[in-house]
Amino acid sequence: MLALAALSGGCTVYEAPRPAARVYVAPPPPSPPPPAAVYVEPAPQPVVSIYVEPPVLQPPPLLIGWAPPPMLVETPTPLPFAGAVWVGGYWVWEGNWVWAAGRWAPPPQPNYVWVHPYYENRNGAVVFITGHWSPPGVAFVPPPLSLNLTLVTASVGVVPGPRPIGPPGVFVPPPPGSRVGLIVPAPVGTPPAVVTSAAPVVNVGMRIHNNTTINNNNNTQITNVTNVTNVTNVTIVAPANATASGKAFESAVPAQAHLAAAMPPVVHAVAPVPVSAKPVPAFVPGRAPVSLPPPQPVRTAAATSVAAPATRPATPTTTASVSAPVNPPPVATMPSNPAAAAKAAPASTPSQAKQAAASPLPGPASVRHDDARTHGEQDHKPKNPPHRDKKKEEAEGKDEHKEKKSE
DSSP states (O other): OHHHHHHHHTOOOOOOOOOOOOOOOOOOOOOOOOOOOOOOOOOOOOBOEEOEEOOBSOOOOEEESSOOOOOOBOOOOOOOSTTOEEEOOEEEESSSEEEEOOEEEOOSSTTOEEEOOEEEEETTEEEEEOOEEEOTTOOOOOOOTTOOOOBOOOOTTOOOOOOOBSOSEEEEOOOTTOOTTBOEEOOTTOOGGGGTTSOOBSSSOOEEEESSOOEEOSOOSSTTOEEOOSOOEEEEEEOTTTBTTSSOEEEEEESSHHHHHTSOOSEEEEOOOOSOOSOEEOOOTTSOOOOOOOOBOOEEEEOSSOOOOOOOOOOOOOHHHHHSOSSOOOOOOOOSOHHHHHHHSOOOOHHHHHHHHHSSSOOTTTSOHHHHHHHHHHHHSOOOOOOOOHHHHHHHHHHHHHHHHHO
């Protein structure tokens, strides 16, 4: 009836639509960060290796447009004579950065002292003073900031390198295997060889500190410039993000150049030996270029671990003394009486018997130490005299006595 009433009344019935099903889609995971760039040590370039004739007195500074390369490795020879000084083993300017090979040399005059080379990052260029001899009582004077310097001209065909990468002030070249252009801040007078045993660096962050009391000079405008006296060792520190291995580094190194150069390196970038023993004079601006030998390759091998500090090796032993045991077993000798020795010797085991049958003569392996000692004693003992009948001797003695009495 209701339906008929609805139809008769003209009403329309509508069905509500069903709600659409919602499907949740998880957002894609964030993309991982790009992997950190892995430092790949560049192949070492050939270098010119020479001996340099150090000037006497402090020479004028040079302004060079790019940083010296990372240090190379040299192992100093033993002290040849009393009073010899280890000079060289650093980068020197000769129209390009060339390697000044280390050597022992006597001072030119009594009481002259060796002054290590000076490197300073000044406005993106390198102020360089080569190593030299200094008279007694004459102190090294860093070049003041007010000094007007002009960039020196490189030799023909030389390709400039990167500018010094690091803070302004005094520095030394980075350790062997480091990124080219990096510098390591250091106090004045630091021999460059102290970084030979340090970890190679790929970013700025390695520094060198003195471990003794230092006296600051009056010029406070130059960063990290000090006059240092009685320095026995230095500390090299580097954060993890500065080293090629990604590990923090800290080490105490002798401040003497020959001792620092003798320490085991992390990267063995061996400096080539100069082809000529004749030293080259120190560079002077405006001087005609000197003839330099051709570049030589640098042998490089990464060490698996940092070894202990190198020490002077002891006197080598011969092969015989190394292979011989400390207490060698006594050697068995052939007995003079084989039958007696057979009775005295204990019964051998089957393995000993088998070994004895295989070799015609008994050796130390088939004869025990106590058996060998017994045999040796038997060899040295005198043989027993033949057995004599005591009763017969007494009777013969009585007969002789009677005959003498009758006579």
